[in-house]
Amino acid sequence: MPPSTLVLPRATSRGSSVAGKAYWGMVGRVALTAATIDAAYIVLFLLLGSVPLAAINLISIAMYLSAYALIRRRRNMLGVTLIWVEVVAHSALGSLMIGWESGFHYYLLLFIPAIVIANTKGYAMPMVLGLLVYYLGLKSLCEYLGPLAPLPPRRVEIVNAIHVCLIFGMFAALASFYRRTILVAEARLLKQATLDPLTGLSNRGHFQTLASNELARCQRSGAPVALMLCDVDHFKQVNDHCGHAAGDRALVHVAQILSANLRECDVLARWGGEEFLALLPDSSLLAAHAAAERIRAAIEAHPLIIDGTPIAITLSFGVAQLQGGHDLQDATARADKALYESKRAGRNRVSLG
Numbered sequence: 001m002p003p004s005t006l007v008l009p010r011a012t013s014r015g016s017s018v019a020g021k022a023y024w025g026m027v028g029r030v031a032l033t034a035a036t037i038d039a040a041y042i043v044l045f046l047l048l049g050s051v052p053l054a055a056i057n058l059i060s061i062a063m064y065l066s067a068y069a070l071i072r073r074r075r076n077m078l079g080v081t082l083i084w085v086e087v088v089a090h091s092a093l094g095s096l097m098i099g100w101e102s103g104f105h106y107y108l109l110l111f112i113p114a115i116v117i118a119n120t121k122g123y124a125m126p127m128v129l130g131l132l133v134y135y136l137g138l139k140s141l142c143e144y145l146g147p148l149a150p151l152p153p154r155r156v157e158i159v160n161a162i163h164v165c166l167i168f169g170m171f172a173a174l175a176s177f178y179r180r181t182i183l184v185a186e187a188r189l190l191k192q193a194t195l196d197p198l199t200g201l202s203n204r205g206h207f208q209t210l211a212s213n214e215l216a217r218c219q220r221s222g223a224p225v226a227l228m229l230c231d232v233d234h235f236k237q238v239n240d241h242c243g244h245a246a247g248d249r250a251l252v253h254v255a256q257i258l259s260a261n262l263r264e265c266d267v268l269a270r271w272g273g274e275e276f277l278a279l280l281p282d283s284s285l286l287a288a289h290a291a292a293e294r295i296r297a298a299i300e301a302h303p304l305i306i307d308g309t310p311i312a313i314t315l316s317f318g319v320a321q322l323q324g325g326h327d328l329q330d331a332t333a334r335a336d337k338a339l340y341e342s343k344r345a346g347r348n349r350v351s352l353g
């Protein structure tokens with residue numbers, strides 16, 4: 001039997017620093033897989049004529065099933081400790097009984113990535129060194145004592161070959177788990193760094209990156225570019241009369257209508273509290289004005305429904321054309337001035353800057 005199908009990173013009661021819930025789900029599956037492989041190993045060792053090793057696998061199954069039950073009950077620390085004890089003890093017993101050549105010691109190598117990645121309290125290096133000392137000590141002891149329950153060399157070769165195959169599979173599974181964990185974390189970080197958590201639109205920083213790319217493209221092709229800045233009218237009243245949660249829903253509502261009415265190539269962002277900014281590539285001032293009018297009418301036509309009551313929401317717009325040099329800052333300032341003009345003139349309108 002393999003002492004374990006995987007050696008596990010960081011055992012804390014709160015969860016792994018690497019994965020959390022998914023991690024403990026994976027640990028539980030590892031314990032079950034290891035118990036299943038141990039069951040197969042009982043049959044193998046009986047066929048190879050090693051009753052003591054078959055008996056050891058029975059104990060291993062009990063340990064893995066107990067570890068699984070503990071993890072299910074969220075006693076993660078205890079469960080994972082049981083798995084580690086099983087791996088260490090099983091690799092030692094297997095090596096001592098049928099010899100170092102059986103390859104039971106390969107499973108100890110799985111501890112190396114697990115220890116280094118978990119790096120519990122910064123003790124990774126001493127732990128790896130401790131493992132090395134244990135590994136070499138076990139090798140010397142096996143060579144000194146010789147196999148305690150020897151098998152014919154051909155059968156030892158079979159056991160070794162099975163262990164090699166399993167170790168390949170386990171390292172691949174371990175690497176794949178860490179890879180997936182890193183990719184998920186990377187995607188989450190990227191989302192946090194680029195998107196506004198409430199509306200899911202780009203944040204300011206991300207807008208500037210996307211807008212620069214679009215501007216560079218339009219500059220090369222000589223296509224016109226326009227900016228559209230809009231702001232929810234009397235938004236403070238929505239918060240004051242309907243509550244902050246309703247205010248949040250209103251912002252999401254506006255973001256959805258803006259997204260639905262802009263093109264795929266337009267760059268839209270939540271610019272500030274209740275302010276949204278869109279860069280419209282390949283758009284003249286006239287076209288941008290028409291788009292803003294369309295969105296203004298769509299917002300007006302779709303009031304937000306809170307507890308069955310329609311809440312009228314309107315937007316004021318400032319639209320500006322980017323000039324030859326495509327100075328985003330200058331165009332934003334002009335759009336802002338135009339927006340102010342819309343507010344001053346009574347709101348729910350579009351002004352050009």
Ligand SMILES: Nc1nc2c(ncn2[C@@H]2O[C@H](COP(=O)(O)OP(=O)(O)OP(=O)(O)O)[C@@H](O)[C@H]2O)c(=O)[nH]1
Nearest residue numbers: 231232233234235236237239244245247248273274
């Ligand atoms: N619910 C909610 N409110 C926000 C958020 N961000 C900003 N606000 C609120 O938006 C309101 C903006 O108010 P004002 O700047 O006075 O603007 P206004 O009431 O829309 O008035 P005008 O712009 O002049 O039409 C403030 O009360 C902010 O607290 C948010 O994420 N959620």
